[in-house]
Amino acid sequence: MQETPPKLPITGKTKLLGVIGYPIEHSLSPLMHNAALQALGLDYVYLPFAVKPEDLADVMAGFAAIGLSGFNVTIPHKQAILPYLSEVTTIAQAIGAVNTVWYTEQGWNGTNTDVVGFLAPLKALDRDWSNTTALILGNGGAARAVVAGCTQLGCDRIQVVGRDDKKLESFLQSWCQSPLSVSLSVHHWKALPDLLLEATLLINTTPIGMFPHIHQSPLSEAEIDRLQPGTIAYDLIYTPNPTRFLQQAQARGGLAIDGLEMLVQQGAAALQGWLDQPVPIATMRQVLQTHLARA
Ligand code: NAP
Numbered sequence: 001m002q003e004t005p006p007k008l009p010i011t012g013k014t015k016l017l018g019v020i021g022y023p024i025e026h027s028l029s030p031l032m033h034n035a036a037l038q039a040l041g042l043d044y045v046y047l048p049f050a051v052k053p054e055d056l057a058d059v060m061a062g063f064a065a066i067g068l069s070g071f072n073v074t075i076p077h078k079q080a081i082l083p084y085l086s087e088v089t090t091i092a093q094a095i096g097a098v099n100t101v102w103y104t105e106q107g108w109n110g111t112n113t114d115v116v117g118f119l120a121p122l123k124a125l126d127r128d129w130s131n132t133t134a135l136i137l138g139n140g141g142a143a144r145a146v147v148a149g150c151t152q153l154g155c156d157r158i159q160v161v162g163r164d165d166k167k168l169e170s171f172l173q174s175w176c177q178s179p180l181s182v183s184l185s186v187h188h189w190k191a192l193p194d195l196l197l198e199a200t201l202l203i204n205t206t207p208i209g210m211f212p213h214i215h216q217s218p219l220s221e222a223e224i225d226r227l228q229p230g231t232i233a234y235d236l237i238y239t240p241n242p243t244r245f246l247q248q249a250q251a252r253g254g255l256a257i258d259g260l261e262m263l264v265q266q267g268a269a270a271l272q273g274w275l276d277q278p279v280p281i282a283t284m285r286q287v288l289q290t291h292l293a294r295a
Contacts, residue, residue: 117266
């Protein structure tokens with residue numbers, strides 16, 4: 001087994017990375033990134049910053065003034081940060097949200113690594129996705145990355161299910177101007193029983209079943225019975241692991257993917273971008289698995 005290098009002392013030369021959000025105390029990003037930075041033996045530290053929405057402009061100016069190398073962005077700043085960025089990648093424009101920012105001489109640039117993170121465990125399956133009908137439960141922020149991911153994967157059909165017709169309609173409209181060529185349909189939750197018969201990739205992007213509501217599932221037993229055996233069930237939730245939804249799908253002969261790998265891979269993609277070098281993904285995964293098993 002490879003030995004982890006000793007922790008470097010923080011000095012005047014230590015470079016700074018971090019994550020902004022509000023609240024931020026439950027973020028697992030500091031744990032994951034500092035484990036990777038330590039394994040690489042780099043003189044960096046990654047810190048959580050609780051930033052209230054009204055303080056975002058001051059914080060951006062302050063980060064530039066102190067020379068922060070880069071930072072992650074989480075709720076509630078993923079969209080609000082867009083006006084402060086001088087360049088935004090196509091994928092972040094398509095999703096309309098940024099989760100990774102870095103400093104350049106021209107100002108702050110932003111991207112979104114959630115799509116890379118979402119896709120990593122699917123691409124690892126190494127299969128042809130062209131006959132896939134992707135059924136996405138929920139139409140919030142994470143669903144946007146999932147729609148972009150399913151588009152990049154080349155899924156034949158992308159169907160999004162939600163409980164609010166107005167939100168569904170504006171979700172659909174938001175893709176009209178997208179730089180990605182996205183084709184999707186939106187459906188009210190009551191259409192779910194019929195849609196489940198066709199789904200070959202079923203993705204939960206709602207928080208239903210997340211700790212502490214571990215006995216909940218977005219699908220009833222009767223709905224799960226409508227799944228085709230072999231359907232891939234992907235839950236973006238990573239605690240508990242597995243969720244009730246994934247247990248139900250597995251019992252029906254489905255293949256289960258939990259949200260931990262997405263969390264790890266979106267973090268790894270951000271860190272790799274900041275450092276411009278390969279990062280120890282296994283270390284990042286291990287530190288989170290150990291932490292979540294203890295929690
Ligand atoms: P969000 O923007 O609040 O969206 C949540 C969506 O779920 C909304 O469409 C919401 O519908 C729907 N929803 C919530 N409760 C529902 C219920 N009881 N019945 C039906 N629909 C319901 O949240 P998000 O940022 O997309 O995050 C969603 C989940 O993904 C969270 O569990 C989060 O932890 C997880 N996530 C994981 C990763 C990862 O790396 N693994 C990354 C991002 C997110 P309304 O709009 O009608 O309320």
